Amino acid sequence: MFELRGMFRRRWIGIAGGRAIMGNIDEVFKELTSVDRKHGTISQIFDASCIAGKGHLLHGVRLALIAQATGKNFAGSLNIELACWVSGERQINRAFEKVGMHEGDRTVAILTVGKTRVGVRRALSDILRELHVERDDDVLELAPGKIPKLLKIFSISKRELDIADVQKLVLERIALLSLQR
Numbered sequence: 001m002f003e004l005r006g007m008f009r010r011r012w013i014g015i016a017g018g019r020a021i022m023g024n025i026d027e028v029f030k031e032l033t034s035v036d037r038k039h040g041t042i043s044q045i046f047d048a049s050c051i052a053g054k055g056h057l058l059h060g061v062r063l064a065l066i067a068q069a070t071g072k073n074f075a076g077s078l079n080i081e082l083a084c085w086v087s088g089e090r091q092i093n094r095a096f097e098k099v100g101m102h103e104g105d106r107t108v109a110i111l112t113v114g115k116t117r118v119g120v121r122r123a124l125s126d127i128l129r130e131l132h133v134e135r136d137d138d139v140l141e142l143a144p145g146k147i148p149k150l151l152k153i154f155s156i157s158k159r160e161l162d163i164a165d166v167q168k169l170v171l172e173r174i175a176l177l178s179l180q181r
Contacts, residue, residue, distance in 0.1 A: 001117060002058060008065040014112040014124040015057050017048050017140040018133035022106050031130050032079070039123035041114035044082040045131075048107035048139040050099040051086070052150055052170040057111050057140075059171050060086035063178065065113070072178075082111060088154060088173040090180055098153050107139040142167050 002013040022028060032043045051057060064085040067073040074090045075081045087095035101108065110127055114120040128135055142150075150156070150166055154173045161169075 001121065003117075004058075004062055004065065006062070006066060006069070008069040010115070011065060012114050012117045012120040013058065013061055014110075014114075014120040015054050015137075015140070016110045016124050016128060016133070016135060017137045018108055018110075018128065018135045019139065020106060020108050020131055020133040022101055022103050022108075022131075025101055025103060028101060028131060032127060035123050035126045035130065036079075036112075038126070039114065039119045040116070041112050041119055041123040042078040042082070043110065043112040043123060043127060044079045044086075045101050045127075046083075046086060046099045046109040046111070047101055048109040049146055049149055050153055051109045051140055052146070052167045053142045054140055055167060056170055056174075057086060057109060059174055061111060061113060063174060067178070078113065082113070085174060085177065086111070088170075088177050090177060107136075108133055109140055 004011050004013055036043050061082060064081040068078055068081055073081050074084045075092060080092055083095040084090055087098040089095040089098060112120050112124045147166055150170060154170050156169045
């Protein structure tokens, strides 16, 4: 559980990783919406193989909250805005292509945002249960097997790796999104 403060006021952030068999993705999003309504939260689910660690998710959520607070958001809802910032894409379809969930056996990253710690904790717990996610936060870490996919998704060249590590370059790509206005 993380606490973020800023112009968006205080928000609690819950992050969980795990393994699940994803069925119909529209049904997955309906379930997220149902849990969020119950707990007053906003949640998004990502393909964990496209996530460069918890810092990647925290950076994305922080920038999404700032964009929404300043009226510089790309989407009308925070859950879609989260996908845009985590992917480093302003185009919603491209954002979901890059980091979104697909049907089948997957590793998942779940991001939940709320105004209370208890609400976020309960929402995250409900999401894990309702989507039958076997919790394993290790899937969020930047493992060597993720690097080729991350290089491709975020258009990172081998030369750039001489300057910085993959996670820092992914965070830079996300930050650069704020200049695309």
